[in-house]
Amino acid sequence: MVIDPDAPGQAQVVSGLPVEVLNELLAAWNDSATVRLPAGFTLPAGAVLQGDVAAFRGTLRIAGTVEGSLTVINGDLTILPGGRVLGDVLVAGGRMTIAEGGSHEGTARVFWDAAPVNRLSDGALGVRERRRALGDLATAERTFGDGKIRTTLRLTTTQTYNRIEGLGIVFGPAFTWQPNERVSGTLDLRGILRTAPDNGPFRRDLGWLIRTDWRLAGTRGYGVGARTYSVIAGIEEHTLPRDEIGWNAFLFQRDNRDYFSSEGVGGSAYAYLTRRLRFDALVRYEKQGSVRANDPWSLFRNSGRWRPNPLIDDGHYTLLGLQADYDSRNTRLNASSGWWVRGSVEYSHSSDVAPVALPRTVRTPLPSGSYNTSRFTLDARRYNRLSPDVQLNLRLWAGGWLAGDPLPIQRRLSLGGVDLLPGYDFRALNCAPLGTQDPAQTALCDRALVTQAEFRHRLRLRAGLTLRDPDQKELTRFAGVEDPELVIFGNAGSAWLAGDGPGRVPSDRIQSLTQWKADVGVGLDAGGVAVYLAKAVTGGEPVKLYLRLERRF
Template structure:
């Protein structure tokens, strides 16, 4: 029996699974909103339509009540035991559906959650946005407050900043520049940031130094990076964006398996770094289109210098006597890289989706020179130093499907790797190993001999156990059901002013995946032709079960394809996918 700990202090957050609802003021809903603009405008439009019921604060539709027409509630909660012959709109409010409740129409919630779907009927579409809506009221009209939205680096857990007192557009930023890791410690952006808005056009300029707590402050080191960026964006919900940037940063070879929070907390707390890292220094220009409702597409061109980075010895909360996994010695070289990226996102909720698709895809054409080849297993590639022209692709497609009032069947397919040209540089290789891919198998378990379908090492382990696969394929499926707690023995507790919300779900899942090498080789278990696909019987498989409490999950996983592997237990701070 083994424990694979991916999260940080997960048990301390268990109280969030069943917690008292928080009252919200309609005009001051709390933290900065990241609600999609299209959703905010839809709410304002729907609220202005004729209604059979408008409520403010705690509102109840009793079992004998029938609402003819639409029902809207601001700053609820809304408790429904009766029937609504129309749409239900909850703004900065939770919706509690009691047994026998019926909504003959859509259910749209912003700034709240829904409970009781298992014992109620909703004939229309259900959409839940957890982000609150910022607005003011003029009679029966909502005036939406436009809130400037930043990129992912403005998340609450990654940013502290000091703004100027004037309402100007400049500010001093002190923010995390990435996840905590064994090469940098914590990378930190420090520098000015400028924002300018003219109508529907926004200009952003950043000039950051990147300090690394693991190496920048030593007397024998001047390891300071930089991030210089200029971007123009035209359009509100749809439009164009273009920009240029110069960078000197530490990048991950692959980061698709876990969330950034989980990567960083695993390293900071438990000295377990699941990333392979390398230095990336250069400049890039890009042009893209976006539609906040469905996704975006970008094409970029960059000139970069890649270099290996060695492990430092940053501090960790636990296991300080254990050594860090050695960071693999990757290639040193210079490359021109042309990349096309596309993203489609139709999920109803970014954090806990019930329906929709999320698809990320990219194709990369690289041309350059490898000056010093990194360390790899003998059969991974031939003579590596010299000219390298390659084409690589990557796809991550996820489908979320509501199959019952409180049940989901979700699917994920990940595939990527070499598409043509010379063998891939080590910085562009892939793997299928670890808690985010095949959690039934230990992360990059060393092998004494033979072939490893997780990392594609042939003939023995390589220092640092890097990702060496030319291609990978991974399929994941999960069924999620509502886990209910009857803490009051069947009493009609929802009628009280203080009620409890249960976010827990049970999850059953299965995974199948492997990597392989393209081309000739002595070990036919690992080498396949450019047009060949490994037999499904050669894939690693596992199955698991667990509890997802919304803020964290606890899972037990057993390898199926290798019966000798013991059960693994793990915590997650995000949904599996």
């Protein structure tokens, strides 16, 4: 009898790796009475191991007899013909196979997800800390008080670097009140110091964010919040994460995001209808204004010029938004199974919008006096664990104009660049008329649609950075990487102008598939750092090399 040569049965497999299981793995390996076996060990026929046994990495083959519990961490277990295990079995990060003629007496638990552990200098196993976000590396905070009321003093950054603010320094206190286990409230007072030299009258050197949030926990969670703010907001924030945007700008003077000032007040509410389904509603009244690119310092190419930041359609806007999230992922970090879906709609109204003049082929003049428009976004991701080492992940992202007047510049879209279509240049699809000379490369499309697929295979190679000096622990938390994964991917999508007229796509349709752009690529992702090669399938784009600090999606 062969149990699961390719995948454990549904009764045996547990999705994700709960904290209590991780603690159980560490306790089993680190127990001084446990027999530790080296990676790739084979127990020969006739040999007997008494007591608890544990193996770390590789494939453990049992042709003899194990009289006790057996724990396999980030490896596979194969019970060969004639092999016997007379105790409970726990396998994490691998599969369990019982060949015909082999036997197991006891319970068996198999977790496909690898345990985030590494071997310490004394041979014990410890939890491998995930690489910290850049903003956390430069964070100092101190909490006072206990019980119902706590005060936290914080000094940190905006976790990014850009051509408007440079490095934003965030400071201020936060107060938390928790009268019981179900109710909690926070008051967060933050100042934002912008370090880039200001070249114009549009930007203030000091911003702020003052917010209060109240939560009611239970079978269903609820919450409400209010805030006032003066911040620099990003355009097309669904693309690269903030820390990757910041590193690219700081190192190479390439800022792949545009910005505008946002100053106003707002309120929000949320409710968990189920453990996986959450709804949010928000209302904001804010002044949105153009900001000019400054000249912050960059490590390389510092003598060059930053890409100009485009003008937006300035004005006071009333915003109403609804958002729904469905999350069945086994874990939020490095998900390997489940769905993550986010859909949102936003309605905007302004009575004093000052629009930027655009070619009529892109946008007809906006109405004066009363301006109303709405847009939508949809991000659907499916994570599929095919085996302990293999994943197939899929994503669909769509967004853009929904109804009403044409979108303002700060809500328009583009495609091309590191994230969604990496085989193409930055904003290769931005809907600008042919021959347009625009050094800002402004995003002008009404709608965009992208599909992504990736195949991941864990290579089970040791790629972590090991430092023996305990004083350098913070460096390992920044630079530490995980077992590398081979990633083969493909992307396809398009961005277009919606409506009637030449060069446009009717509002009730998507662009013809014959006009979509596609690319393919391959890379190595080691958790903390990834290197990719991408090549456009359509067009004569050269092969592009990218360095990423986060997973593709």
